[in-house]
Amino acid sequence: MLNRNWSSFLFKQVALYRNFRQNWSRFKTKAVLYSYSFYRGDRRFGKFALAASTAGFTFRDHGISDDRIAECENCEEEFAHRKTPGKGWELLYEEKDMLAFRRRIDGPYEMYEYKCVGTYYDISPRTFLDAQNDLKYRKEWDDNIVTIEVVKEENENELIRWVSKFPYPMYPREYVYVRRTWVSEDEKYAVLDSESVQPEVFPSISESNVRVRSYTSRMSIRAHSNWESHGVDYILTYCDNPEANIPRYVYNWMVNKGGPYFLRQVHKAAREIESSGREVRSATEKALLRKNDRVLQRQTKENEEKEKKRNEEETKLNNQENEGEKKLEKPQKARSTTASTSFVLQSEQVNYQRTA
Incomplete structure (x- = not known):
C-alpha cells in the first residue's frame, strides 16, 4: 500500500513538472505584456521587463554553438572564393570594391x-568591427534604430534586443538575437x-x-596585414523575414x-572613430581573450x-633493454652447465682408468 501511494505521488510530481515546463514560456510572455500595459508610464519598468524576459535563458542552450563557431576555421577558403561564390549565388549589384549577391532559400515562399x-x-x-559592436555609438550613426541594447553578456556571447524603423505605415520590427564573436589565432580573421x-x-x-522570428547575419573579415593597420x-x-504582407519584389529591393x-x-562611422580618436566599446576584446585561452589550451594539450x-618511448626502451639483458644471461647459464657436465665426464673417465 505504501509503495502504491509513493508511486502515485511521484507520478503527480512528474506531471506537474512537465505541465510547468510546457506553460512557463506562455506564462512568462503574458506576465511581461500585462506588466508592460500596467506600468507603461514607469521608466523603471523597461529594465524589469528585460530582466524578466531573460529568466531561464542561457547561452549554452540558445546561443551560437561551439560546433558552429568551429566552422569559422574555414574562413581562408571562404575568402578565396568570395568574388565567385557559386552554389546558387547570383550577382545583383556591383560598385567599386563591393559586390552583392543573392541566393534563393528552399521553401514554399520566395525568400x-x-x-x-x-x-x-x-x-x-x-575600427570596422568596433563601429558595429559599440551599440551606444551605433545609435548615433544608424538612423533606422529605435532602440538597441545588450540584454545579457557572457564572455564573447551577447544577447541583443534591437528595434528598427520600417517605412510608414508599417510598425517597427523587433529583433532579439544572440551574437558571438570569434577571432583566429593569428588575429588575421574575425x-x-x-x-x-x-x-x-x-x-x-x-x-x-512586430517580432521578427527569422533572422541570421554573419560578418567575416580578413586583415590585410594586422589588427591595427589599414586594409x-x-x-x-544575412537573411531575415520582415513578417509583413508587402510585395516580395519591394522587400527584395x-x-x-x-x-x-x-x-x-x-x-563612415569607422573613419570617424579614427579621425576623432573616439573611445568605443570593443566586444572583440573578449573574443581575443577567448582566443588566447584556446591557444593556451591547445599548447597545454x-x-x-x-x-x-x-x-611511452622511455618505457618501451627500458623494456627492450631488459629483454636484451635476459637474452644475454641465458647463453651464459647454458655454457656453465655444459662445462660442469664435461668436468664430471672427465672425472669419471679418470676414475675408470685408475680402476682398470
Missing part, C-alpha cells in the same frame, strides 16, 4: 539570403555570427512592435539595397601529448 563582399583600404579591422531568438525563449516586452576585406551574409547602404554607414609520447 532569399544576401551576401555582400568588398574591401576597405582606409580603415583598420578593429567573425560576428548572429541568429534570432524565438519569442518562446525571450518574449517581447511591447505590443507596438580589411569583408563578407556579410529593400534588402538588396539595405546591405550596401548599411556597410557604407559602417565605413600538445605538451601533455608530447610528455605522454616521451614517457
Whole structure:
C-alpha cells in the first residue's frame, strides 16, 4: 500500500513538472505584456521587463554553438572564393570594391539570403568591427534604430534586443538575437555570427512592435596585414523575414539595397572613430581573450601529448633493454652447465682408468 501511494505521488510530481515546463514560456510572455500595459508610464519598468524576459535563458542552450563557431576555421577558403561564390549565388549589384549577391532559400515562399563582399583600404579591422559592436555609438550613426541594447553578456556571447524603423505605415520590427564573436589565432580573421531568438525563449516586452522570428547575419573579415593597420576585406551574409504582407519584389529591393547602404554607414562611422580618436566599446576584446585561452589550451594539450609520447618511448626502451639483458644471461647459464657436465665426464673417465 505504501509503495502504491509513493508511486502515485511521484507520478503527480512528474506531471506537474512537465505541465510547468510546457506553460512557463506562455506564462512568462503574458506576465511581461500585462506588466508592460500596467506600468507603461514607469521608466523603471523597461529594465524589469528585460530582466524578466531573460529568466531561464542561457547561452549554452540558445546561443551560437561551439560546433558552429568551429566552422569559422574555414574562413581562408571562404575568402578565396568570395568574388565567385557559386552554389546558387547570383550577382545583383556591383560598385567599386563591393559586390552583392543573392541566393534563393528552399521553401514554399520566395525568400532569399544576401551576401555582400568588398574591401576597405582606409580603415583598420578593429575600427570596422568596433563601429558595429559599440551599440551606444551605433545609435548615433544608424538612423533606422529605435532602440538597441545588450540584454545579457557572457564572455564573447551577447544577447541583443534591437528595434528598427520600417517605412510608414508599417510598425517597427523587433529583433532579439544572440551574437558571438570569434577571432583566429593569428588575429588575421574575425567573425560576428548572429541568429534570432524565438519569442518562446525571450518574449517581447511591447505590443507596438512586430517580432521578427527569422533572422541570421554573419560578418567575416580578413586583415590585410594586422589588427591595427589599414586594409580589411569583408563578407556579410544575412537573411531575415520582415513578417509583413508587402510585395516580395519591394522587400527584395529593400534588402538588396539595405546591405550596401548599411556597410557604407559602417565605413563612415569607422573613419570617424579614427579621425576623432573616439573611445568605443570593443566586444572583440573578449573574443581575443577567448582566443588566447584556446591557444593556451591547445599548447597545454600538445605538451601533455608530447610528455605522454616521451614517457611511452622511455618505457618501451627500458623494456627492450631488459629483454636484451635476459637474452644475454641465458647463453651464459647454458655454457656453465655444459662445462660442469664435461668436468664430471672427465672425472669419471679418470676414475675408470685408475680402476682398470
